[in-house]
Amino acid sequence: MIEKNIVSLGDTIFNDIDKNPYLNELYENILYNYSLHLFQIRSERKPVNISDALRFADILSKSPDDSHMTWAQEIVALLKETEPNNPEIDIYLNSVLSNTGNFQGLETAEKKKTTTVSLRRNLLECFYEEYSKELVSIPAEPEKLFFRPQRKIYDRLIDPYFSYSGPTSMGKSFIMRMFIKKLVQDGMKFNYALIVPTKALINEVSSKIINDLGSLLKEKNYRVVTSAGALALEEEHNFIYVLTPERLLYLLIRHKDKDIDYLFIDEAHKITSKDKRSTFYYKNIDMLAERKRKPHIIFASPNIPNPEVYLKLVPEALEAADLTDYKLATSFSPVSQVKYLIDCVDGGIYLFNDRSIRLMEISKATIKVPLSNIITHLGKGVQSIVYFNSKDKAIQAAIDYAAYEEDKNDSELDSLSKEIENQVHKEYFLAKLIKKGIAYHIGYLPASIRMKIEKLFRDRKIVAMFCTSTLVEGVNLPADNLFITTYRKERGQTKMTAVDFRNLVGRVGRINYNLYGNVFLVRLEENLQIKDFVELLEKKYRNRNSLLSLN
Known part of the structure; x- marks a missing residue:
């Protein structure tokens, strides 16, 4: 037949x-x-x-x-x-x-x-x-709704091990937090560990968990812990750990009696990065695998094609017939990004068509104007993030932009400005910029100041943020416009990878305000090559079939 x-x-x-x-x-x-x-x-x-x-x-x-x-x-x-x-x-x-x-x-x-x-x-x-x-209703907050891919992922978090990927705008860590909240509401006595790649993210994620759970923390006897030396660890509680890989290792060494029932590894692509931090991920998973009470292990990563690769780190997962049964990869994004190349050296404005994968000329005009003018022209009534690979360039650009802006006469901005004067220095540039709704976000700022800047940006009080990768890699602050002034990463000549670029672009678009955002690659210097900017735009497509490897 x-x-x-x-x-x-x-x-x-x-x-x-x-x-x-x-x-x-x-x-x-x-x-x-x-x-x-x-x-x-x-x-x-x-x-x-x-x-x-x-x-x-x-x-x-x-x-x-x-x-x-x-x-x-x-x-x-x-x-x-x-x-x-x-x-x-x-x-x-x-x-x-x-x-x-x-x-x-x-x-x-x-x-x-x-x-x-x-x-x-x-x-x-x-x-x-x-x-x-x-x-798609959220079990922990029934009045709110997931996106469909979010709900599919949520339903898989009870698996013994699972790995998922999606765009930055999909809210990968939000799914984890809602899963934890539901189990806490239901009276489950578990310990959870959320592993994030930077200290900046510890502050952001732990604050969101505390806000999510509110009075439930005390009612259900839970504590949010962000270091291995926290005093709460000496008391009888259940815990939600928010830690970097290094801090998790210290916790596992110092508190061998503390079980972990769910291990969530956010930004899992950092496992395969070439920096010294990646080895901590391997060691942590090895130590947990040796314990009698093994945790559920969940990996979350940016929009990569093969998130199941991280399951190779889990001994039990290697026994599975097909690792793809324990992964979910989605490219659905609730917001879109429209991408442009603005050439301030040779002139011209070009649109990048994601579907045809080609540049389209919008204007041949010579654009011999400062970056601050471009931001002002395109940023009326919206919020902008401006990326540099140097903190000195980011600071100078913020100062240049602020030169033509007036004070907002806003009590919250004025209050933060005063706090910066008191904590850092009376003549510190940032104190004057904040009054105008402008800020820069770089590594050496005190943590308390950085967090307040981030909050005021979320509240739309700060309208322009000049940053290095400290903000882009560490904190989720989506904006309406993103200006990228280089295809190089911070502290060196290394070019962005496809994952770096997708993470950066994923900051654009605010679902609570709009269904799309704008990305502008701006060539400001002759030593930056147009072909390298174009390559950055095309990387997403060139790398579509290239898989990450743990070998």
């Missing part, structure tokens, strides 16, 4: 949709028109049949492919930006975000609606939406 290959209708529709010439033409024209709007360039728009574009977006939103769903969201979001008063766009925006399960984005879109036309849906569609919301 000859078996016939059965092809579903969905396969027929979605398999070749990426190559559809009309869809790609519409998308490129939408990007071009959005770029003219963003840069305020007076030039003729390219033709876009909005109804056709919206129908394509609706089809893409129903695809099982993560990249298709993200693409659908981007199309409707950019159309909404360039045609804010078109009621048809509002109708499809609702539909697309509902189809992709991006209910947080749906709330954001509802707040920004400029039309009063409501979507007429039949009873079945309304039931389906409510049913979908039930499926």
